[in-house]
Amino acid sequence: MPKGMALIDRERCKGCGLCIAACPFGVLGFSDEYNSSGYNVAAMVHPEKCTGCITCAQVCPDVAIEVYLFRPAPVREAR
Amino acid sequence: MLADAKIPEGYVRVFRRPDSMSDAPYTYCPGCHHGVIGRLVAEAIDELGIRGRTVGIAPVGCAVFLYRFYRCDFVQAAHGRACAVATGLKRANPDLIVFSYQGDGDLAAIGTAETVHAANRGENITVIFVNNQIYGMTGGEMAPTTLPGQRTVTTPEGRDVRATGYPLKISEMLAQLDGPAYITRQAVYDVRHVQMARRAILQAFRNQLEGKGFSMVEVVAACPTNLKVSPVDGNKWVTEQALRYFPLGDLKVRDR
Numbered sequence: 001m002p003k004g005m006a007l008i009d010r011e012r013c014k015g016c017g018l019c020i021a022a023c024p025f026g027v028l029g030f031s032d033e034y035n036s037s038g039y040n041v042a043a044m045v046h047p048e049k050c051t052g053c054i055t056c057a058q059v060c061p062d063v064a065i066e067v068y069l070f071r072p073a074p075v076r077e078a079r
Numbered sequence: 080m081l082a083d084a085k086i087p088e089g090y091v092r093v094f095r096r097p098d099s100m101s102d103a104p105y106t107y108c109p110g111c112h113h114g115v116i117g118r119l120v121a122e123a124i125d126e127l128g129i130r131g132r133t134v135g136i137a138p139v140g141c142a143v144f145l146y147r148f149y150r151c152d153f154v155q156a157a158h159g160r161a162c163a164v165a166t167g168l169k170r171a172n173p174d175l176i177v178f179s180y181q182g183d184g185d186l187a188a189i190g191t192a193e194t195v196h197a198a199n200r201g202e203n204i205t206v207i208f209v210n211n212q213i214y215g216m217t218g219g220e221m222a223p224t225t226l227p228g229q230r231t232v233t234t235p236e237g238r239d240v241r242a243t244g245y246p247l248k249i250s251e252m253l254a255q256l257d258g259p260a261y262i263t264r265q266a267v268y269d270v271r272h273v274q275m276a277r278r279a280i281l282q283a284f285r286n287q288l289e290g291k292g293f294s295m296v297e298v299v300a301a302c303p304t305n306l307k308v309s310p311v312d313g314n315k316w317v318t319e320q321a322l323r324y325f326p327l328g329d330l331k332v333r334d335r
Contacts, residue, residue: 004093005087005090007081007084007086011104014110016109016110016310017110017309017311018110018310018311052093054094058274059115059269060115061105061109061110062105063100063105063114063118066081066092068090068092068093069093070089072089
């Protein structure tokens with residue numbers, strides 16, 4: 001499985017939970033933290049399950065999520 | 080801010096905010112579908128590379144705030160008159176890409192006449208119509224698109240069709256006319272429909288670039304705040320209630 005990472009902008013997040021409901025792998029959940037507007041922000045509670053499928057970012061009404069995918073540079077074989 | 084975030088080595092970004100959107104955070108309520116629809120419009124502007132010559136028409140209602148969140152020009156029209164203002168802009172300066180972004184309290188109520196006649200004339204404009212079946216900004220009053228039996232602050236016992244009629248099906252109305260090139264109804268309650276709505280909005284802008292004429296994308300949306308439900312239940316409201324009266328799909332696609 002590809003290794004992904006959803007980066008949530010804490011100040012943009014309004015804690016609506018749509019990303020949590022939409023994530024097909026149960027990666028996201030509510031964190032214990034609140035942002036400066038008083039919203040309970042979403043966070044990756046199971047980061048190891050993330051595949052970088054961008055579902056969360058597509059449904060986020062506040063465009064608060066950036067998604068990254070692990071694509072390491074190809075390693076050269078030692079001669 | 081995300082700009083300060085540390086990204087581990089080997090990770091590449093596969094999704095980010097569209098360039099056409101400003102850094103201003105949305106002022107919509109949590110879970111409001113305006114946010115997703117606004118992003119899809121910005122992505123279409125980015126993808127077609129038309130930001131420099133795009134002018135949006137802001138209506139009256141929650142949708143009006145959109146001008147703060149874009150990096151393109153905007154004109155605010157009087158209530159309901161966005162299609163009339165768009166007509167003037169496009170006719171006076173045909174090189175501009177003109178789109179209006181209107182809610183149902185604007186386009187389907189006070190602006191019905193302007194919309195119908197702009198569609199009938201086949202004006203070469205793009206209309207994004209966000210249908211959330213309620214007046215959001217003013218506190219949740221009944222809209223022409225409110226579902227029968229739906230409780231709002233002005234229909235506390237539910238909409239009585241004998242007194243206030245039935246939900247106005249604007250897309251079906253316009254699809255009967257010869258003028259429009261593209262009339263479609265989409266939704267954004269899950270990722271598959273977000274992708275379909277994205278393609279529809281892109282097509283509506285492409286039609287304008289190709290001079291095909293009036294294109295309208297209706298998006299059935301939820302207003303969780305005024306429905307008095309959670310954002311997740313707002314999505315359920317769309318699938319279980321709203322789509323019964325507003326079925327999704329292309330209502331008119333003209334090839335020429």
